[in-house]
Amino acid sequence: MRKPHATPSAIPTSTSMGLISCHACGLLSSRALASLPCPRCGASLHHRKPDSLARTWAFLLAAFILYIPANLLPIMVTQSILGVSHDTILSGVLFLWISGAKGLALLVLVASVIVPLLKMMILVLLLLSVHFRSTWRIRQQTRLYCLLEVIGRWSMLDIFVVALLAALVRAGMLATIIPGAGALAFASVVVLTMLASLSFDPRLLWDSLDAKDD
Numbered sequence: 001m002r003k004p005h006a007t008p009s010a011i012p013t014s015t016s017m018g019l020i021s022c023h024a025c026g027l028l029s030s031r032a033l034a035s036l037p038c039p040r041c042g043a044s045l046h047h048r049k050p051d052s053l054a055r056t057w058a059f060l061l062a063a064f065i066l067y068i069p070a071n072l073l074p075i076m077v078t079q080s081i082l083g084v085s086h087d088t089i090l091s092g093v094l095f096l097w098i099s100g101a102k103g104l105a106l107l108v109l110v111a112s113v114i115v116p117l118l119k120m121m122i123l124v125l126l127l128l129s130v131h132f133r134s135t136w137r138i139r140q141q142t143r144l145y146c147l148l149e150v151i152g153r154w155s156m157l158d159i160f161v162v163a164l165l166a167a168l169v170r171a172g173m174l175a176t177i178i179p180g181a182g183a184l185a186f187a188s189v190v191v192l193t194m195l196a197s198l199s200f201d202p203r204l205l206w207d208s209l210d211a212k213d214d
């Protein structure tokens with residue numbers, strides 16, 4: 001249970017002790033060594049990930065822009081004797097739902113529409129929080145970042161679903177499936193949000209708290 005009067009800011013941190021930790025091996029070094037190679041592993045030492053906010057914003061904005069074509073452009077083009085059909089993510093979900101595969105429809109909807117949007121929204125919240133030096137629910141925000149890392153591992157799930165569908169359709173009838181432009185946009189959204197969450201330094205959230213105490 002969380003103590004009601006726990007003050008995380010009272011806990012000594014590497015910053016308050018004038019130390020920096022190596023991003024690669026975790027070794028604590030004096031802050032005077034910043035931007036020099038780590039004495040143990042040779043990686044460049046930084047107090048925080050360099051340009052964390054600018055990089056995260058850049059990746060995130062690009063992801064937001066590409067999220068639109070990812071949902072509007074066809075993700076797969078199916079050519080069969082019945083003709084050519086262009087399917088977007090949502091029309092694919094609708095098709096699965098109508099043809100009775102409701103579980104699969106929900107899985108695709110969650111993995112390819114809801115999860116990427118949720119990830120981007122969480123990153124915006126974290127970035128704004130650092131930007132405005134907010135200390136509101138800082139523990140929960142740090143947990144949100146951990147959640148991002150956990151769901152990040154599952155964000156390529158949708159590609160597997162598309163591959164699976166392609167295999168099913170191919171096996172069932174004579175058809176050619178070509179990935180549409182939407183698939184490229186979708187893959188870019190997945191990679192960009194992954195890069196955005198990697199660029200974000202969650203310790204920046206706690207820096208606001210330390211700055212308030214000074």
Ligand SMILES: [Zn+2]
Binds near residue numbers: 022026041
């Ligand atoms: Zn190191």
